[in-house]
Amino acid sequence: MSRPKNQNYKGHGLPKGKEREGEWDFYWCDVSWLRENFDHTYMDEHVRISHFRNHYELTRKNYMVKNLKRFRKQLEREVGKLEAAKCDFFPKTFEMPCEYHLFVEEFRKNPGITWIMKPVARSQGKGIFLFRRLKDIMDWRKGTAGKKLTSLEAQPARSAINPSGSHDTRSSDDQKDEIPVENYVAQRYIENPYLIGGRKFDLRVYVLVMSYIPLRAWLYRDGFARFSNTRFTLNSIDDQYVHLTNVAVQKTSPDYHPKKGCKWMLQRFRQYLASKHGPEAVEKLFSDMDNIFVKSLQSVQKVIISDKHCFELYGYDILIDQDLKPWLLEVNASPSLTASSQEDYELKTCLLEDTLHVVDMEARLTGREKRVGGFDLMWNDGPVSREEGAPDLSGMGNFVTNTHLGCVNDRKKQLRQLFHSLQGQKKVPS
Amino acid sequence: MGSWEKRILKSLNSMCTELSIPLARKRPVGEQKELLNKWNEMGTDEPDLSLFRPVYAPKDFLEVLINLRNPNYENGDSLSFRTHLGLIQVPLKVKDIPELKEFFVELGLTTGQLGIDDSTQVPPELFENEHVRIGQKVLAEQDSAAAQQYVRQGSPTALRAELWALILNISSQPEDILYYEQLKTNVIQHDLLVDSLIYKDVKLTASNDDYYFVFEDYLYQVLLCFSRDTSVLGHFAYSSASPPKSYIRGKLGLEEYAVFYPPNGVIPFHGFSMYVAPLCFLYHEPSKLYQIFREMYVRFFFRLHSISSHPSGIVSLCLLFETLLQTYLPQLFYHLREIGAQPLRISFKWMVRAFSGYLATDQLLLLWDRILGYNSLEILAGKILAAAVFAFRAVNLMEVTSLAAAEAVLADLSTLKVMPLLQIFLFATVT
Numbered sequence A: 001m002s003r004p005k006n007q008n009y010k011g012h013g014l015p016k017g018k019e020r021e022g023e024w025d026f027y028w029c030d031v032s033w034l035r036e037n038f039d040h041t042y043m044d045e046h047v048r049i050s051h052f053r054n055h056y057e058l059t060r061k062n063y064m065v066k067n068l069k070r071f072r073k074q075l076e077r078e079v080g081k082l083e084a085a086k087c088d089f090f091p092k093t094f095e096m097p098c099e100y101h102l103f104v105e106e107f108r109k110n111p112g113i114t115w116i117m118k119p120v121a122r123s124q125g126k127g128i129f130l131f132r133r134l135k136d137i138m139d140w141r142k143g144t145a146g147k148k149l150t151s152l153e154a155q156p157a158r159s160a161i162n163p164s165g166s167h168d169t170r171s172s173d174d175q176k177d178e179i180p181v182e183n184y185v186a187q188r189y190i191e192n193p194y195l196i197g198g199r200k201f202d203l204r205v206y207v208l209v210m211s212y213i214p215l216r217a218w219l220y221r222d223g224f225a226r227f228s229n230t231r232f233t234l235n236s237i238d239d240q241y242v243h244l245t246n247v248a249v250q251k252t253s254p255d256y257h258p259k260k261g262c263k264w265m266l267q268r269f270r271q272y273l274a275s276k277h278g279p280e281a282v283e284k285l286f287s288d289m290d291n292i293f294v295k296s297l298q299s300v301q302k303v304i305i306s307d308k309h310c311f312e313l314y315g316y317d318i319l320i321d322q323d324l325k326p327w328l329l330e331v332n333a334s335p336s337l338t339a340s341s342q343e344d345y346e347l348k349t350c351l352l353e354d355t356l357h358v359v360d361m362e363a364r365l366t367g368r369e370k371r372v373g374g375f376d377l378m379w380n381d382g383p384v385s386r387e388e389g390a391p392d393l394s395g396m397g398n399f400v401t402n403t404h405l406g407c408v409n410d411r412k413k414q415l416r417q418l419f420h421s422l423q424g425q426k427k428v429p430s
Numbered sequence B: 001m002g003s004w005e006k007r008i009l010k011s012l013n014s015m016c017t018e019l020s021i022p023l024a025r026k027r028p029v030g031e032q033k034e035l036l037n038k039w040n041e042m043g044t045d046e047p048d049l050s051l052f053r054p055v056y057a058p059k060d061f062l063e064v065l066i067n068l069r070n071p072n073y074e075n076g077d078s079l080s081f082r083t084h085l086g087l088i089q090v091p092l093k094v095k096d097i098p099e100l101k102e103f104f105v106e107l108g109l110t111t112g113q114l115g116i117d118d119s120t121q122v123p124p125e126l127f128e129n130e131h132v133r134i135g136q137k138v139l140a141e142q143d144s145a146a147a148q149q150y151v152r153q154g155s156p157t158a159l160r161a162e163l164w165a166l167i168l169n170i171s172s173q174p175e176d177i178l179y180y181e182q183l184k185t186n187v188i189q190h191d192l193l194v195d196s197l198i199y200k201d202v203k204l205t206a207s208n209d210d211y212y213f214v215f216e217d218y219l220y221q222v223l224l225c226f227s228r229d230t231s232v233l234g235h236f237a238y239s240s241a242s243p244p245k246s247y248i249r250g251k252l253g254l255e256e257y258a259v260f261y262p263p264n265g266v267i268p269f270h271g272f273s274m275y276v277a278p279l280c281f282l283y284h285e286p287s288k289l290y291q292i293f294r295e296m297y298v299r300f301f302f303r304l305h306s307i308s309s310h311p312s313g314i315v316s317l318c319l320l321f322e323t324l325l326q327t328y329l330p331q332l333f334y335h336l337r338e339i340g341a342q343p344l345r346i347s348f349k350w351m352v353r354a355f356s357g358y359l360a361t362d363q364l365l366l367l368w369d370r371i372l373g374y375n376s377l378e379i380l381a382g383k384i385l386a387a388a389v390f391a392f393r394a395v396n397l398m399e400v401t402s403l404a405a406a407e408a409v410l411a412d413l414s415t416l417k418v419m420p421l422l423q424i425f426l427f428a429t430v431t
Helices: A006-010 A031-040 A061-078 A081-085 A100-109 A134-143 A172-176 A266-277 A279-299 A342-359 A411-427 B002-019 B029-037 B039-044 B058-066 B081-085 B097-103 B128-140 B144-153 B157-167 B174-189 B193-204 B212-226 B230-237 B277-281 B286-299 B301-305 B314-328 B330-338 B343-352 B361-374 B383-392 B394-398 B403-409 B418-428
Strands: A093-096 A115-119 A129-131 A184-188 A199-211 A216-231 A263-265 A312-320 A326-332 A375-380 B024-026 B190-192 B245-247 B258-260
Touching (some): A061 A279, A093 A100, A199 A279, A199 A342, A216 B039, A263 A266, A263 A342, A266 A279, A266 B277, A279 A326, A279 A375, B002 B193, B039 B212, B058 B314, B128 B144, B128 B157, B157 B361, B174 B190, B174 B286, B190 B193, B212 B277, B212 B286, B277 B286, B314 B330, B343 B383, B361 B418, B394 B403
Antiparallel strands (some): A093 A184, A115 A184, A199 A216, A199 A312
């Protein structure tokens, strides 16, 4: 199944929205198209498009980190240290080259730990490497010498759109050194990942954002754990197959057998953890993950250009460590929709179908639904409770959030019931 | 019976001769060191296994069972309907549904079950909460008999590992851990031909499974030790099988030079590693995983691939399956027979593997809860479950016209919910 464009929409039996080039009602677009065309494309009220103009505030590693750091400071000021500490789900990260000096300071405070260098804008594990010595970065910096590129070309023109720009322009000293072709971030590598069968894995979770102001976000029940094909060891940091769990990287590993797929559905993962650590520990872990989703979205809430035509389906990459603490690795604006197995294909097809149901081009929903297919409404300008009726925020102990990640996804049945009742409602004349 | 065992051994010996590999050899020191280093990741080893073949597969075993006859049995003139239509032609006594209902009374419609009454629609207060509380109590009191009774209604996920250990009387004492370490040393020092068979089996089955591939390394750590564990020989005392014997070179036939081969007397067949795979979900410490598996094997699994008249033996299970199907779903049974798709041919592999690899893991564990609880395999591999599966897909099966098509209808069991199936078949069918 390749990435769908308008064709996908046609499959829903709705009138073709595209007769001539430029005439469409719904566009599942590429980010490159967006960059080139969004600003000068007129969209009718009912039109929907699958990205926010400046989604990179969340999905580019350097921007995400900046926004999170700023949000954390804000929380500390306005609410307190405890609340701010809830933002500590991303490993210490420094933007390169502008934060190089800060990085070196942190590096020297923690001798012997492993760091990971990631290109800001690439995906599928490309360009990533691990290091323990400053010398390794020196070599790398020298290696990219001679490749001149202005920093403007490497990043989209931000200043015009984002007046509150949290960019730090460093001293011109840094500019004198050769700037690499693209920006990188140096991040503290998580050396104690949770292992299953001796293997490292990360989780892919899907979050659908229908608007930022107010913030409305849905969490999909299904997702998967992606396993590295080889056993985890810190001895071979050069072996990217050990450390990188993207399926794209694993596919090139000599060990890779396509039949394997190296993925577990989240339900299986959740059951495995429950049988090993008990239900309470698992509840806490999943609740901590909910926190990651919400806080990360809140951190870019004021920065993302709000546009009622836009919605976005994000792919969150989460790493769990041995203390069952979840870490945010990154957020993807264009999560891969190609399928590596039958199970995968089904997950992604249903995910897309349910996304379309939530987007609701046909205006069938009332807008008060808390669940549509496999999506649960996680945040609606405030936490959403599992219980019926108004959320009781005072009694912290009673509040259970409306998220069911890794739980049973009986979406077909739910959709049937939902649309049946909607039909019933519409029949009654107002 | 004896001829089947002779055949297996002959097959093993000829593989040995063809490939010029000794049944056993001592490893050179360098190799020992290497293996020790790689002990936790033996899966990364990719030895050339192309020349090895599994000694036998379930379908070969089925052929043997089909041809079993009891020469002492006198049919008499009134030919019983039953003995002619199924594949199994040995007249063993098997329970019928009323007897099964009595035996499995805790699975009845009015009793709460995990696998049914813990589903999302049912409020936990009705059954689940109380059931969990009782389970915790049973564990606190370390009452093995109570645990066995308890799991008949299913075990909560978080308590299962401990409950099973309690029922199987496994407690990791220092001497148990030491014993396992000793076996491991054995593996390091000596290489056995069966090791290659084990490797091959794991690579072919568990490694290709969507869920169990993760546990590949544990499987080697368990199975390689298992084949060297002479304590397993003890189970032959109550099994009708006997362990294969091999003779020191040049001393063929001389009993004092006979050794059991492999040392535990069990020659693995295609799919054997699937007995271990689901247990990896519950136990993560190698010696504990090992003990649990060994106990499960000597109590239950061995019956699935050896010929005996025991009610939990595979022969009885097959007969029970065919009888149930023929009695309660006669139309389906005859139809399948007509198109050359004898039901047993399809369900046999499920039963030999105790459904491992065919059912989703959580369902499988619920099923194995009941095996432990009733100390019987009748439920699963239970012909009963197999029969229930056929009943469940009866409508589709009535429409097929070939064995291949029948296989296709029954190829994917991963979406089945075990407990509702069983209940319907046992308690809700009009008899």
